[in-house]
Amino acid sequence: MSAVTLILSQVEAGDAQAAEQLLPLVYEELRRLASAKLVQEKPGQTLQATALVHEAYVRLVDQGKVQSWNSRAHFFAAAAEAMRRILIEAARRKRRAKHGGKRERIELSEVHIGVDAPPHELLAIDENLQKLAASDLQAAEVVKLHCFAGLTIEQVAEVLGISARTAYRDWAYGRAWLFRAVEQDHRQARD
Amino acid sequence: MPNSSPDVKSIFGRALDLQSSAERARYLDGVCQGNTALREEIEDLLGAGARAGNFLAPVSSKDQPASDEPAEGVGASIGPYKLLEQIGEGGMGLVYMAEQQQPVRRRVAVKIVKPGMDSRQIVARFEAERQALAIMDHPNIAKVLDAGTTAAGRSYFVMELVKGVPITSYSDEQHLTIKQRLALFVPVCQAIQHAHQKGIIHRDIKPTNVLVALYDGVPMPKVIDFGVAKATGQKLTEKTMFTGFGQLIGTLEYMSPEQAQLNQLDIDTRSDVYSLGVLLYELLTGSTPLEHSRLRTVAFDETLRMIREEEALKPSTRLSTASTLPAIAANRSANATELRRQVAGDLEWIVMKCLEKDRSRRYGTVSGLELDLRSFLADEPVVARPPSRAYVIRRFLRKNWGTVLSAFVVLLALMGGIIGTTLGMIRAEQARDSAVAAERAEAQRAEGERQAKEEAQKRLAQIEMGTQTLVSMIQDVDPLAADREGVSVRVLLGRRLAEAAEQLEGEAAGDPLVVARLQHALGISLHELGHRKQAEAVLVKALQTRERLLGADSLDIAATKHHLAMLYRAQARFAMAEALYKEALASRTARLGPDHPDTLQSQQHLAMLYHSQGKFDLAESLCKQVLELRTARLGAEHPDTLTSQHRLAALYRSQGKYDLAETLCKEVLELRTARLGADNLDTLASKHLLAALYCSQEKHAIAEALYKEVLEFRTAKLGPDHPDTLGTAHPLALVYWSMKKFDRSIPLLEETLQRRKSKLAPDHPGTLRTQADLGAVYYDAGRFADAIALLVDGHSGMRDREAQIPEDPDVALKPALERLVQLYDAAGLHGSAAKWRTRLEQQATGQRDDEF
Incomplete structure (x- = not known):
């Protein structure tokens, strides 16, 4: 049994603390997958969060053993968080490189993964996403799972155990909320 | 920035659903009631949503050409089709409502492969759906009008736009009667049969894929989404069965047992028969055989196991146990009694035949199902029949093995014992024959032989009769006839046991003590099966015989007294129960000692009796004593110790010592759940007690949830008529009452009263x-x-x-x-x-x- 499967079994058995061990494992696997993909792909190609997260799921989770909705939710929550961190790190490096820093060769900074947004915008989105989480956790979770783990809204609904209709509303609301917040940031930056 | 409350989100969501800006404005006027800050916040967000454009949109697929090619979305045109609005999203495609401009102006549905989903595998499946639809031509299947590839290279096809609602919602909204529902369902069968004739299995039949739309005012069901359909001629590989999530293809509630197999290589048209059965079940009863709420709470492989193994409740039984029966009935323009009567009988056998786990027992084809439904509508005989006698007995024995076994084992052991001693005697006799004759006087030998022969013959007669009794018990149990008369196999078996007991006594063959032993065993079984009167008769006879022939301190007498007392207590004849318990306890204490399991059992029962009588102090001291002795002797986690602890918790509750009771009860519940499982009857008893405790403390919501769980499990395990099932239905109804939910409380109490009166x-x-x-x-x-x-x-x-x-x-x-x-x-x-x-x-x- 893989380590991730084992942890998910513990989560299923009610050990909530086990879930905390998921993130580093999933994070490592996603980074590794992304780097491996980059070697194979032509430069300038785009990798998709969807494909990466799903591939990680298939590789890490023994599907014969772990199948409860609860443990899947934990997996995708960890994957979304891991993906978010990878993207934010990439965006930060890219920005440093632009601002005259040494142009290091870092594979991940060469590609877009997941959300189609320029690095500075990605960072702004991430900051505001944390603010959204403070006022409406569920809407923020929906956005995070949809954007960073690449789940469709239906899949997000299933993972969070809410109806698709609710998830769509949360998504529409979260997106509008974030868009407005990022707009305001831009305006303040100009002023 | 104003803090977003849940209110803002729900108003925002509802406003978003409204199409025209005038409607939105009206809605916001109404809901904001002059709260300008709220109104501004929502309009601000709506504006931001409208401006957001591609904000946070997922990146386009890597397989797509350069990104300056716009992805198709609302507003884009594909050939003559202008995409107006996204109306659905399937596993692999997005569905848009579109306007066709050439050669006719009309609304159509356009399904396009999802961005990023265009792997070869998915394109192949997409193509399969298009072809499947194209070769079908049936008024109840959405037609394919056109197909092609977009400028960006994604496949699409154009379908007839079905502006309908799911068949279940339509039927409920229109309050269709059972017959009207069936009339609507028959064309669905025809559509699926048509697909089968074209070699296509739908594999995902469910309400959202069977839409009803009005054509010239006439409701017309249309089957859509052949997205997971499979051509029967085509080879399937295991890979195509899973999405990246490891999900099975299909929808859990409607999935056939063979689809719930992880290597589902062998799916045929009977799988659709099953799903149609589930759909019909839902049309009749308002819920699927495996309820959504249950499926969501268990692990995935457990879900699959339930689909493969768990027998569905008959629709009429499901209706009887539904707490929302009046509402379900009202949606079918009937009252509760009428609805149950309409559904029971032939119609439910049709449904159950579709839902057989073993597909060879289902209808072989959908037209078989359709013909039966037509026969039913025309009041003609149907092919579907209740399962055969042998089949029902097998299923009954599987479920009630414990109870039946206790009766049979005693009988068999008894016969085994008789055979054993008889053989021993015959052997002794032979030994004597061969022994030296001189050693014994001739007369003595003859006398001994005569006696032995007589005894052996008597015993052989007993064996013969025991066998006959055993056979007669199940010989003419006819579940078919019984089910029509509304008598369950459980009841019938009880009657047979009673008759067997009577017969035994009437013929009075052999040793009266053997008969008494048999009566004792039968009495216990009868009591467990809920036949208290017959149980009392045989137990009293056993006790009389034993008291007549055995010494006053006999343990057998104590055992019969103990069981008779249990029976009296169950009948609330407390004074008689008390006397018997006390006698049994005294005799057991004297013979076995104070900490023998049997002694402790009698003591525990006496404590329970005091409890029932309201003599709490007596009960408490006895109960504590038993608990102490059992803990010392058996350990803290032994089932008997847990029983004592449970009883003590119940007692504390009656005394109003809620904190003590709650701590104890939770402990027992936890241990029992871990050791015995969540659906074990003892575990359920503890859960019931906990619910009662919350109830006493007016924590109604949590009590309601717990009672409901217990009721569901007990109904499934014990049947709707069992005293314990009713013992949960009653307090649940009272909880509803406390919460002023009369519409739930009254029907549940009415039903409980009716069932109690009959039992x-x-x-x-x-x-x-x-x-x-x-x-x-x-x-x-x-x-x-x-x-x-x-x-x-x-x-x-x-x-x-x-x-x-x-x-x-x-x-x-x-x-x-x-x-x-x-x-x-x-x-x-x-x-x-x-x-x-x-x-x-x-x-x-x-x-x-x-x-x-």
Whole structure:
């Protein structure tokens, strides 16, 4: 049994603390997958969060053993968080490189993964996403799972155990909320 | 920035659903009620949403050409089709409502492969759906009008736009009767049959894929989404069965057992027959055989196991146990009784034939199902039949093995013992034959031989009769006839046991003590099967024989007394139960010692009896003593120790010591769940107790949830008529009452009363209490006439009871009596109230005299 499967079994058995061990494992696997993909792909190609997260799921989770909705939710929550961190790190490096820093060769900074947004915008989105989480956790979770783990809204609904209709509303609301917040940031930056 | 409350989000969401800006403005006017800050916040967000454009949109697929090619979305045109609005999203495609401009202007549905989903595998499946639809031509299947590839290279096809609602929602909204629902369902069968003839299996039949739309005012069902359909000629590989999530293809609630196999390589048209059966079940009863709420709470492989193994409740049974039965019935323009009657019988056998786990027992084709439905609608005989006798007996034995086994094992052991001793005697006889004759006097030998032969023959006769008894018990149990008469196999088996017991006694062959032993065993089984009267008759006979032939301190006598006492306690004949328990306890203590398991059992039961009688202090000291001895002897986690602990918790509850009770009860529940499983009857008893505890503390919501769980499990395990099932239905109804949910409380109590009346004596405290409670709820709900009618009826019940057993002041009646008094007072009938108050006081005095 893989380590991730084992942890998910513990989560299923009610050990909530086990879930905390998921993130580093999933994070490592996603980074590794992304780097491996980059070697194979032509430069300038785009990798998709969807494909990466799903591939990680298939590789890490023994599907014969772990199948409860609860443990899947934990997996995708960890994957979304891991993906978010990878993207934010990439965006930060890219920005440093632009601002005259040494142009290091870092594979991940060469590609877009997941959300189609320029690095500075990605960072702004991430900051505001944390603010959204403070006022409406569920809407923020929906956005995070949809954007960073690449789940469709239906899949997000299933993972969070809410109806698709609710998830769509949360998504529409979260997106509008974030868009407005990022707009305001831009305006303040100009002023 | 104003803090976003849930209110903002829900108003935002609802406003978003409204199409025109005028409608939105009207809605916001209404909902914001002059709260300008709220209104501004929402309009601000709506504006931001409209400006957001591609913000946070997922990146386009890596397989796509350069990104300057716009992805197709709302507003884009594909050939002559202008995409207007996204109306659906499937596993691999997005569905848009579109306007066709050439050659005719009309609305169509366009399904396009999802961005990023265009792997070869998915494109192949997409193509398969298009082809599947293209070769089908049936008025009840959405037609394919066109197909092609977008400028960006994604496949699409154009379908007839079905502006419909799911068949279940349509039927409920229109309050269609059962017959109207069937009339709507028959064309669905025809559509699926058509697909099957074209070699296509749908594999995902469910309400959202069977839409009903009005054409010229006539409702017309249309089957859509052949997205997971499979061409029967085509080879399947295991890979195509899973998405990246490891999900199976299909929808869990509607999935056939063979689809729930992880290597589902072998799916045929009978799989669609199953799913149609589930859909029909839902049309009739309002829920799927495996309810959504249950599927969501268990692990995935457990879900699959349930789909593969768990037998569906018959639709009429499901209706009987549904807490929302009146609403379900109203949606079908019927009342609860009518609905159950319409569904029971041929119609439900049709449904059950579709839902057979073994597909060779289902209809071989969908037209078989359709023909049967037509026959049913025309009041002609149908092919579907209740399962055969042998099949039902097998299933019954599988479910009730424990109870039946206890009866059979005793019989067999008895016969084995007889055979053993008989053989021994025959052998001894032979040995004697070959022994030297001189050693014994001839006469002595002859006498011995004669005696032995006589004994052996007597015993052989007993064996013969035992066998006959055994055979007669199940020989003519005919579940088919029985089911039509509304008698369950459980009841029938009980009758047979009783008859066997009678026959035994009538023929009185062999040793009366053997007969007594058999009667004792049968009595226990009969009691467990719920046949208290017959159980009492045989137990009393066993006790009489034993008392006549055995010494007063015999343990067999103590055992029969103990079981008879249990029976009396269950019948609320407490004084008699108390005497018997005390005798059994004294005899067991003397013979076995104070900490023998049997002794402790009698002591535990006596404690429970004191509890039932309201003698809490006596009960408490006994119960604590048993708990201590059991803990010392068996350990803290032994099932018997847990039983004592459970009893003590129940006692604390009655004494109002809720904190003590809750701690103990939770501990027991946890241990029992871990050791015995969540659906074990003891575990359920503890959960029930916990619910009762919360109920006593007025924590209604949590009590409701727990009671519901227990009721569901008990109904499934014990049947809807079992005293324990009813013992949960009753307090659940009272919880609903406390929460003023009359629409749930009243039907549940009515049903419980009806079932109790048919199972228990009409003057049993349980029946009377249900009656009194129902009267109270009627009164509370303003149905005075109904309340009074019940009270008058309850009157005579109590009077009868008093006349029958005057020496048994029954404290369980006290709450019922008190409520009667209250209700009479409340109804202004003070004379009657006073009369009953006097009687209540008399009874309380009588109780004290009895105690000291």
